[in-house]
Amino acid sequence: MQIAKLFRDRRFLVMLALGFAAGVPLPLTGFVLRQWFSEANISLAAIGFTALIGLSYSLKFLWAPVIDHARPPILARLGRRRGWLASIQPPLILSILALGLTDPTQSAALTAGVAVVVAFLAASQDIVVDAYRIEILEEESQGYGFACYVWGYRFALLAASGGGLALVAVIGWSGAFAYCAALVAVGFVAVLLAPEPAAPPPEPMGWGRRMRTAVIDPFADFMKRRHWLAILLFVALFKLGEALAGIMTAPFYREIGFTRGEVAAVGSVFGLVATLVGVLAGGWFVARIGTGRALVITGLAQMLSNLMYVALYSTGRDMGMLYAQVGVENFTDGLADAAFVTYLTALTNRAFSATQYALLSSLAAVPLRFLGGWSGQLAEAMGWRNFFLLTTAAALPAMCLMLWLLKRLPPPPRKLAPAEPIALGMT
Numbered sequence: 001m002q003i004a005k006l007f008r009d010r011r012f013l014v015m016l017a018l019g020f021a022a023g024v025p026l027p028l029t030g031f032v033l034r035q036w037f038s039e040a041n042i043s044l045a046a047i048g049f050t051a052l053i054g055l056s057y058s059l060k061f062l063w064a065p066v067i068d069h070a071r072p073p074i075l076a077r078l079g080r081r082r083g084w085l086a087s088i089q090p091p092l093i094l095s096i097l098a099l100g101l102t103d104p105t106q107s108a109a110l111t112a113g114v115a116v117v118v119a120f121l122a123a124s125q126d127i128v129v130d131a132y133r134i135e136i137l138e139e140e141s142q143g144y145g146f147a148c149y150v151w152g153y154r155f156a157l158l159a160a161s162g163g164g165l166a167l168v169a170v171i172g173w174s175g176a177f178a179y180c181a182a183l184v185a186v187g188f189v190a191v192l193l194a195p196e197p198a199a200p201p202p203e204p205m206g207w208g209r210r211m212r213t214a215v216i217d218p219f220a221d222f223m224k225r226r227h228w229l230a231i232l233l234f235v236a237l238f239k240l241g242e243a244l245a246g247i248m249t250a251p252f253y254r255e256i257g258f259t260r261g262e263v264a265a266v267g268s269v270f271g272l273v274a275t276l277v278g279v280l281a282g283g284w285f286v287a288r289i290g291t292g293r294a295l296v297i298t299g300l301a302q303m304l305s306n307l308m309y310v311a312l313y314s315t316g317r318d319m320g321m322l323y324a325q326v327g328v329e330n331f332t333d334g335l336a337d338a339a340f341v342t343y344l345t346a347l348t349n350r351a352f353s354a355t356q357y358a359l360l361s362s363l364a365a366v367p368l369r370f371l372g373g374w375s376g377q378l379a380e381a382m383g384w385r386n387f388f389l390l391t392t393a394a395a396l397p398a399m400c401l402m403l404w405l406l407k408r409l410p411p412p413p414r415k416l417a418p419a420e421p422i423a424l425g426m427t
Contacts, residue, residue: 011136012148014194018129019152020159021089021187024180025122027161028096029053029115034250035165035260036111036173040104044251048376051247053115056123064127079196081132085125089188092121093181100177125187134345135197146341150279154272159183162268165260222347227409231347234401235360238299238340241395242333245306245388247375252309252384257317266319266326274327278334285335286342292406294339299402302336303395305329309388 027033029050037047072083095118102111129149137145160183164176171179222228253263285294308325315321344360379387 010193011195012145014136014190015133015145015148016152017186017190018085018132018194019149020156021152021184021190022122022126022129022149023153023156024160024183025092025096025118025125027157027164028099028177028180029119029122031161031246031250032164032176033111033115034247035254035263037104037108038251038254039260040108042104042108044248044376044380046108046376047251048247048379049373050112050115051243051373051375053112054119054123056116056120057126060123060127063124067124067127068131078191081128081135082191082194082196084128085132085191086188088121088125088128089184089191092118092125093184093188095121096177096181096184100174100181132194132197136195146345147283151276154275154279156183158268158272162264162271165264166268168260225347227405230401230405234398234405235344237398237401238336240398241303241306241391241393244375244378244394245309245391248379248387251376252313252379253322255384256313258322262319262322266322270323271326271330274330275334278331279338280334281331282335282338286339291339291342291346295336295343295402296399296406298332298335298339299395299399301332303392303399305332306388306392306395309391310385313384313388 033053034047034050037050067084072078072080072087074083075086076083078086095114099111099114099118102114104111133145133149160180164180167176167179225231250263282294282298285297289297305328308328312318312321312325347360375387378390382390
């Protein structure tokens with residue numbers, strides 16, 4: 001498959017736009033929100049518990065069966081997948097606007113409550129986008145589809161995180177959130193112009209059979225796999241160290257002395273380039289040595305990258321070390337995500353694409369949403385140096401479990417076309 005085909009097939013452009021729409025809300029309930037809370041002098045413990053705002057990302061498998069099988073509430077004429085996206089995105093845009101109109105200095109609870117709504121709608125959008133991505137492309141085109149999604153997603157993180165923070169100084173927090181709400185509209189336009197995946201032929205069935213097909217069958221199918229419980233545990237633990245460190249990044253930078261503008265400057269274009277280079281390198285690893293060995297190498301690199309926080313803490317407010325820390329962290333995250341998402345995709349049965357992928361991606365977010373909520377209390381109790389050493393060690397259980405699984409369930413050798421390594425990325 002030639003690269004030029006990406007520009008001739010609108011499905012890939014649609015995936016680029018949907019990846020962009022999916023990436024915008026994440027920092028608004030994560031890094032950007034924690035930066036806002038940090039500047040409002042909210043305590044570290046309270047900032048840590050903002051991880052629970054995004055609980056919807058970990059629980060989305062609970063309502064994924066409804067989205068997978070139910071008729072869209074509005075614009076059903078667009079089809080099952082496009083109709084659901086067109087039903088979710090306008091409320092998502094409005095909720096982001098509403099988030100910007102709150103004030104954490106007056107009522108942090110209200111700000112957090114609106115952020116919960118944003119996260120729920122964003123997680124629901126992710127369910128549909130993941131299913132759409134899996135269903136709209138043939139097997140041999142999936143890699144290119146993932147690449148387009150990743151690039152859109154990462155550019156959205158740049159636009160919403162770095163761009164949004166930079167705009168705060170000019171148009172204030174409410175204006176920055178309004179700007180981010182407008183960015184989601186890119187995905188809505190894409191939905192209107194996108195093709196609809198072929199739906200399976202309808203089968204007459206009663207309520208009991210419908211519930212079994214929507215809720216029970218996807219999980220029963222996954223549980224037929226050997227060592228399925230160990231697989232789920234590995235998926236849940238793989239991001240633990242990264243999650244614990246990432247939640248405290250904004251207050252950590254602020255305490256060291258970096259300004260909002262400096263953080264936005266380093267984390268925007270430079271951080272994006274480092275991540276995309278990591279994704280490409282991770283795709284190359286997967287293509288050359290297979291998913292299993294790539295998971296080991298990239299997982300180890302991701303674990304060790306947390307030591308850069310310790311180095312930054314030792315040097316203090318040093319812009320050169322900040323660039324080094326952000327560069328290493330983003331590059332290794334891109335490396336690991338390329339292998340990890342390839343692994344998750346291989347586990348998904350296309351017959352239950354929305355529900356199974358929602359289950360796996362939800363489990364991957366568990367450390368961030370549940371365990372990460374206590375990261376603020378840990379940082380206050382242990383101090384920054386010991387806290388980041390702990391986040392490094394927190395990745396060891398997943399590494400051990402990964403090696404155990406690879407020994408018992410060695411993945412089959414991959415057979416890829418020469419061009420495919422560029423196509424692998426993260427969700």
